[in-house]
Amino acid sequence: MPDWLLKSILLVFMIHSLVFAGLWHRRRKLALLLAAGAFFLLMLAMGLRLRWPESRLLGIRAHWFLRVPAWGLAVCGLAMGYRERRRKVRPDKI
DSSP states (O other): OOHHHHHHHHHHHHHHHHHHHHHHHHHOOHHHHHHHHHHHHHHHHHHHHHHSTTOEETTEETTHHHHHHHHHHHHHHHHHHHHHHHHHHOTTTO
8 A cells, every 4th residue: 555545544544533532522422432542543553554564463464453453442332322323213112
């Protein structure tokens, strides 16, 4: 992947991390904090990939150790957001 694309993705993740952290600070919803954490981990992964592209840990490229937990945070955040939204629509069913 070219460096300009990695830098662009890094910038997008940085902006998303800041926006979701600001939203969490205002609304105090756990789903927003999880989204901010996911984007922060993805930002670190892209930074690691940009700075040390061939770094390995236990034979696995090091940025994967940040990307996989970020996916987990994203799934948990989406599930919590979905559950919260569903509760607003049908509060008696959940």
